[in-house]
Amino acid sequence: xxxxxxxRDEFPIxxxxxxxxxxxxxxxxxxxxxxxxxxxxxxxxxxxxxDFWVERNEAARAAFAGLIHAExxxxxxxxxxxxxxxxxxSALDLAGQRxxxxxxxxxxxxxxxxxxxxxxxxxxxxxxxxxxxxxISLDRFAEAIDERTALVCCTAVSFRSGHRHDVSAVAELAHxxxxxxxxxxxxxxxALELDVGTLGADIVTAGTVKYLLGSAGLGxxxxxxxxxxxxxxTQTGWFADEDIFAMSIADYSPHASAxxxxxxxxxxxxxxxxxxxxxxxxxxGVPAIESHVRGLVDRFLVGLDxxxxxxxxxxxEHEYGPLVCVVSTDPNALVExxxxxxxxxxxxxxxxxxSLHLYNVEDDVGRILEALAANRxxxx
Ligand SMILES: Cc1ncc(COP(=O)(O)O)c(C=O)c1O
Numbered sequence: 393x394x395x396x397x398x399x400r401d402e403f404p405i406x407x408x409x410x411x412x413x414x415x416x417x418x419x420x421x422x423x424x425x426x427x428x429x430x431x432x433x434x435x436x437x438x439x440x441x442x443d444f445w446v447e448r449n450e451a452a453r454a455a456f457a458g459l460i461h462a463e464x465x466x467x468x469x470x471x472x473x474x475x476x477x478x479x480x481x482s483a484l485d486l487a488g489q490r491x492x493x494x495x496x497x498x499x500x501x502x503x504x505x506x507x508x509x510x511x512x513x514x515x516x517x518x519x520x521x522x523x524x525x526x527x528i529s530l531d532r533f534a535e536a537i538d539e540r541t542a543l544v545c546c547t548a549v550s551f552r553s554g555h556r557h558d559v560s561a562v563a564e565l566a567h568x569x570x571x572x573x574x575x576x577x578x579x580x581x582x583a584l585e586l587d588v589g590t591l592g593a594d595i596v597t598a599g600t601v602k603y604l605l606g607s608a609g610l611g612x613x614x615x616x617x618x619x620x621x622x623x624x625x626t627q628t629g630w631f632a633d634e635d636i637f638a639m640s641i642a643d644y645s646p647h648a649s650a651x652x653x654x655x656x657x658x659x660x661x662x663x664x665x666x667x668x669x670x671x672x673x674x675x676x677g678v679p680a681i682e683s684h685v686r687g688l689v690d691r692f693l694v695g696l697d698x699x700x701x702x703x704x705x706x707x708x709e710h711e712y713g714p715l716v717c718v719v720s721t722d723p724n725a726l727v728e729x730x731x732x733x734x735x736x737x738x739x740x741x742x743x744x745x746x747s748l749h750l751y752n753v754e755d756d757v758g759r760i761l762e763a764l765a766a767n768r769x770x771x772x
Pocket of ligand 1: 471473474500549550577579
């Protein structure tokens with residue numbers, strides 16, 4: 393039985409819809425729903441389940457670490473990518489020679505905006521723009537990175553085009569210039585196999601809203617140990633302290649581990665669904681999910697070619713993942729036309745976004761293609 397058919401019963405939305413919008417929010421499973429209900433009933437029955445909450449925080453850290461082949465001590469638990477990246481840049485000295493933050497044009501807004509916010513601290517932001525074919529070439533990165541670079545931001549998969557970067561090649565350029573590389577991997581973790589041992593990135597961020605099948609309010613930041621030990625964030629909180637329960641207000645003593653990038657009270661309501669969602673992904677296995685999704689995406693691409701559609705996502709062997717962007721003459725109208733057939737998708741720029749995950753099956757792809765054929769006039 394395919395990964396899709398094996399887990400589909402756990403996702404009630406498929407009883408009435410074709411869900412192809414995991415790039416925005418993963419579908420709700422019965423087990424994630426039960427986890428959310430467990431949070432409410434535990435609160436109701438026992439009041440503050442503080443010890444269990446702290447344990448859930450550690451369970452979330454360990455679950456995320458497992459998915460990227462990392463050690464839990466190298467993972468910070470955050471409330472969002474934004475919180476993690478803000479804490480990260482707060483640890484950079486941007487007043488000296490190394491004051492440049494290099495951002496690919498495919499970063500999520502939060503990464504670009506946080507980079508520009510550092511202009512107030514002396515930073516310069518350098519944008520690396522795509523070519524006409526939508527690819528951002530290594531040459532453009534090479535031109536942008538030099539001994540003035542403090543940080544390179546290269547998202548693993550673009551939320552707006554579906555492009556998948558060659559993170560390790562860009563990391564090599566960053567490392568040759570003595571700079572660390574941040575790979576925001578929100579659009580990859582859970583759907584694509586990522587191993588921090590080979591990825592090349594020095595910092596990896598993600599959260600549970602999308603392919604990890606949890607809710608908003610929970611994110612993670614992995615940091616290479618040798619780098620992290622040199623970073624002292626000035627954006628912090630009491631859960632980042634070396635001894636949380638010392639409750640001291642006399643000094644700042646950040647934890648030796650990546651917990652130094654944690655913040656205040658853990659995002660308790662989001663830990664329950666987050667852990668349940670990540671367990672589901674781990675059970676299915678990311679390599680199996682990746683190959684299942686690749687099969688569906690390739691089937692979809694063939695169908696798009698048959699329709700003569702323009703695909704915005706690059707098509708090289710390693711240039712795409714679970715998200716396919718299709719150029720539309722009126723993307724909002726197209727999303728609505730698909731919604732009228734109970735197909736859930738989304739848009740960015742001039743593109744329809746179709747993202748496929750472990751619970752999708754061939755029949756979903758067929759129904760999406762059928763709907764697109766019926767709305768051919770809305771495809772560019
Ligand atoms: C690539 C990427 N990064 C980050 C985010 C979200 O960032 P945050 O967790 O700060 O809301 C998203 C989607 O919401 C995303 O697609």
